[in-house]
Amino acid sequence: MEKLFIIKIGGNVIDNEENLSFFLGDFSKIEGKKILVHGGGKIATKIGEQLGLQPSYINGRRITDDNTIDLVTMVYGGLVNKKIVAQLQAKNCNAIGLTGADANIIPAKKRPVKEVNFGWVGDINSETLNIKYLELFIENSIIPVFAALTHDSKGHILNTNADTIASTLAVALSKKYQVRLMYCFEKKGVLENIEDDNSVIRLIDKEKYRQLLQENKLFEGIIPKLDNAFDAINTGVKEVLIGDAKDLLQNITTETVGSLIK
Template identity: 60%
Template sequence: MKLFIIKIGGNVLDNPEALKRFLSDFAQIKEPKILIHGGGKIATKIGDQLGIESKYVNGRRITDAQTIDVVTMVYGGLVNKQIVAALQTLNCNAIGLTGADGNLIKATKRPVKDIDYGFVGDVKADGVNTVFLHALLNQNVVPVFAPLTHADGSILNTNADTIASVLAVAMSKIFEVRLIYCFEKRGVLMDVNQADSVITHLPKNLYDDLLTKSVFADGILPKLENAYDAIHSGVKEVLIGEATDLLKNTGAKTEGTLITL
């Protein structure tokens, strides 16, 4: 049986109309499905309103004690529950979750090396409670994950792309999984300045070749790394594409970039 694991973030979450369209499409998917969302820009905005400055190193958020409180409130509360409430109006029986709920995703706190990232979690597929997750799906309940995990009694900020990849790997033992990363571009681009230069199929040998030629922009690299981690660990397909193409990308004829071995 197919399972769609879908990650949404960035500009779609910040745009109420775009989010409404996306959730309407998501609700129409008949097969079992799991949604993972981000919310970094919203957390930054709320933090600013509370006088808590967001700090970044190499584009990654430093999650100190004040910041973990903000992201827990925003990701696990505001954003997650707004999405769940919207899905309920679309007859999609969603449940909002973090990794702490039902011990669904255990993590380890990122060790301090050159940089102390604070309350940040690293996750692996063997930390996923697949039995409980499968039970929810069997009840036609749709899990909606905020990008939060847990370890030793602490909530940890965790990259949403990585959570999606790890969930896909874990659930690929039970389902035929297609992992879909939705964002504002049409797919992985050969030329970042040409919106229509989409690479429709990116097998590993082509990826390795283009990587040596520095074709990929920095922003897409973490998604590609997570995609190939998933593919090498049992996930059948990964699709990176535009949020507006979600329904097409759950079918046989996809838009965007399809990643396979």
């Protein structure tokens, strides 16, 4: 099976032009098959405030009302996505900007209302992805760059977590490729001590994860990433790497410096 890197970029890397340019330079140097997935939440919040829209969160998750879905569609699918694609073209990396609506690659379901109405938020299932169109890009050396947007097959765009899009793509494509799913952000990896950037846990298996949870050693924000990682591993993805965007070229090798999940 051929290798495929699915790389999600987020956090402070996208908000900082210098960091993003450095990362995209490294991304463009990765040989072989690759996909990039990005968010853009802080940029959406900033532009929303300029337009008089205040973000609303419950349990750390953005409520996506009618105004907010228009905002994130413009920012994720337009501004951020096309800037990334243009920068990759400048680095001789032939990319195409996509949302889940394009070529019907990622149909989703609007999240049902339970205790909280999250609005226009999409939940996805790797079994329903239309991978054959995505493979056309990959096999023709065109690099897909996905914004964190899907659609409900009824004409509505849905705001969808970028980590989840990356892991769902990884699961669907693991039937054909040997996938390494990578979450890149501003930390060196999963830290044993949040105050110490050098306390990276190099290798995490299910037993180690259970132990870390029992000992309350994990920063809350990293737990959804790890849950996504283990979901992906359990359904065919070879390995998941969580690490610093600056270490990208090191972390695509066997000598990783981030947290490798197997």
